[in-house]
Amino acid sequence: MRYPLNVTVNGLRASADVEPHRSLLSVLREEIGLTGPKEGCDDSECGACMVLLDGEPVNACSYLALQTDGRAVTTVEGVAPADGLHPIQRELLAAGGVQCGFCTPGIVMSAKALLDRNPDCDEDDVRHALAGNLCRCTGYQKIIAAVLRAARQPEHGPADRP
Amino acid sequence: MSRYFAPGNAAEAAELLRTTPGARVVAGGTDLVVAARGGKHPLPEVLVALHRVPELARVRETEAGIILGALTTHTWVERSGLVRSRWSALADAAAMIGSPATRSTGTIGGNLMNASPAMDLGSPLLVLDATVELRRTGGTRALTVAELLAGPGRTTAAPDELLSSVRIPAPVPGTGSAYIRLEHRRAMEIAIVGAAAALRFDSRGEIVAARLALTAAAPVCLRVPAAEAGLLGRRLDAEALAAAGRAAVAAVRPISDVRASADYRRAMTAVVVARALTLAARRAAAGSSVPGPDHPPTATGSVQ
Numbered sequence A: 001m002r003y004p005l006n007v008t009v010n011g012l013r014a015s016a017d018v019e020p021h022r023s024l025l026s027v028l029r030e031e032i033g034l035t036g037p038k039e040g041c042d043d044s045e046c047g048a049c050m051v052l053l054d055g056e057p058v059n060a061c062s063y064l065a066l067q068t069d070g071r072a073v074t075t076v077e078g079v080a081p082a083d084g085l086h087p088i089q090r091e092l093l094a095a096g097g098v099q100c101g102f103c104t105p106g107i108v109m110s111a112k113a114l115l116d117r118n119p120d121c122d123e124d125d126v127r128h129a130l131a132g133n134l135c136r137c138t139g140y141q142k143i144i145a146a147v148l149r150a151a152r153q154p155e156h157g158p159a160d161r162p
Numbered sequence B: 001m002s003r004y005f006a007p008g009n010a011a012e013a014a015e016l017l018r019t020t021p022g023a024r025v026v027a028g029g030t031d032l033v034v035a036a037r038g039g040k041h042p043l044p045e046v047l048v049a050l051h052r053v054p055e056l057a058r059v060r061e062t063e064a065g066i067i068l069g070a071l072t073t074h075t076w077v078e079r080s081g082l083v084r085s086r087w088s089a090l091a092d093a094a095a096m097i098g099s100p101a102t103r104s105t106g107t108i109g110g111n112l113m114n115a116s117p118a119m120d121l122g123s124p125l126l127v128l129d130a131t132v133e134l135r136r137t138g139g140t141r142a143l144t145v146a147e148l149l150a151g152p153g154r155t156t157a158a159p160d161e162l163l164s165s166v167r168i169p170a171p172v173p174g175t176g177s178a179y180i181r182l183e184h185r186r187a188m189e190i191a192i193v194g195a196a197a198a199l200r201f202d203s204r205g206e207i208v209a210a211r212l213a214l215t216a217a218a219p220v221c222l223r224v225p226a227a228e229a230g231l232l233g234r235r236l237d238a239e240a241l242a243a244a245g246r247a248a249v250a251a252v253r254p255i256s257d258v259r260a261s262a263d264y265r266r267a268m269t270a271v272v273v274a275r276a277l278t279l280a281a282r283r284a285a286a287g288s289s290v291p292g293p294d295h296p297p298t299a300t301g302s303v304q
């Protein structure tokens, strides 16, 4: 049986009829057409699917889509201002924190969840915030440096939070 | 054909469990849905999602203690200054669970009802004398955590009972508590073994109240009454720590699995017991200290 889902994604209303077992990730990618969140493990281990639900990080692969009804989801497509990049994205590019890029959307969302709450973070905070995100390419150092640099910029504020 | 309900209050949720065969509750889904994605168990045919039930998310502080609604997330516990200072062992455990996403999604009710022997909230709740309220259509009952946990993945709750809240009494002033787990890495990890302790001392530095419980050392998290009794009336010196460790090792029934052998778990039980007691004592002396939310105490890196 399908049930109606009405969810705000990146500030816009989206609707779909979905079965109870469908994951938020599959609905974002296949019904709503947002392919920024990636499927790595489909099992809550890798963080490639990370999105924000009401401002908090969630593994979209393992969250029931119907449980987001009436709530607000932010994906990587929703973080940048119209005319550029989010500071986290900019610093990842500048630092070389992106290689194949598969982990990047999830890293951006976990980092954003941290900076929205605690821009005053230190390296240990960043490592803890990214504990659920695997990267097979970069070795993490450049990612962590980028997030710390983004944190020091005044403009990264939570303005784009839905 | 699978069905889905998202009731708006606890009475309705309980009634759905009573009247719909095969119905199972989903809170954050970090156990239930993740097990299904990993292929461990298929998702139940009928899902009763609880996230829309405000009364299950409520936290109430009273003179007598705190009542955490079943939907209280690990993130909430980890960020609560009150829990960190008064019920430190629980805050230690909540801060260790999974990743930030696991903690902001996973709930206290789900952790208890999933009843993994390695659940991190079990031992802290045991040493803090917590009780749970189970609710079904027509009534509620209160159980201790020890009465709730029946075995790996099993509780004594009936299929039509909801866990509605967890009640933790206010600690006697001067009590310190702590939870320590042994793990291979600092995050996204499950306990190899863990220990929670709560201690109170008199003015001469002798122990007047002691609680000790173990994680991932037996089919359920369990208290060790022999170790607790042995601590009373003495100082927490090396000998007392060793005696508590011996009593704990005598009480465990560990398994061998991918994380560790039974022998290793048995040997490390004494190590986590000593560390948990030591940290609890330090907090008791400091009038209960506040661990920072992002730096849970772990035993990693210091195992000889």
Ligand SMILES: Cc1cc2nc3c(=O)[nH]c(=O)nc-3n(C[C@H](O)[C@H](O)[C@H](O)COP(=O)(O)OP(=O)(O)OC[C@H]3O[C@@H](n4cnc5c(N)ncnc54)[C@H](O)[C@@H]3O)c2cc1C
Residues within 6 Å of the ligand: A043, A044, A045, B024, B025, B026, B027, B028, B029, B030, B031, B032, B033, B034, B050, B070, B071, B096, B097, B098, B099, B102, B105, B106, B107, B108, B109, B110, B111, B112, B113, B114, B118, B119, B120, B121, B161, B162, B163, B164, B188, B189, B190, B191
């Ligand atoms: C990546 C990852 C890391 C993890 N790390 C840890 C860890 O370090 N330590 C740890 O202890 N756990 C860990 N877990 C397990 C899990 O996150 C926790 O046990 C969590 O608290 C479960 O809560 P939930 O709301 O997601 O439960 P759900 O998955 O929604 O439910 C779990 C079970 O409890 C039942 N249930 C839930 N709520 C109720 C209720 N109110 N009344 C009756 N039954 C109910 C469900 O029917 C189901 O059987 C991890 C999980 C993942 C995916």
Ligand code: FES
Residues within 6 Å of the ligand: A038, A039, A040, A041, A042, A043, A044, A045, A046, A047, A048, A049, A050, A059, A060, A061, A062
């Ligand atoms: S795809 Fe969701 S955590 Fe890996």
Ligand code: FES
Residues within 6 Å of the ligand: A097, A098, A099, A100, A101, A102, A103, A104, A134, A135, A136, A137, A138
């Ligand atoms: S850049 Fe390739 S996985 Fe991170």
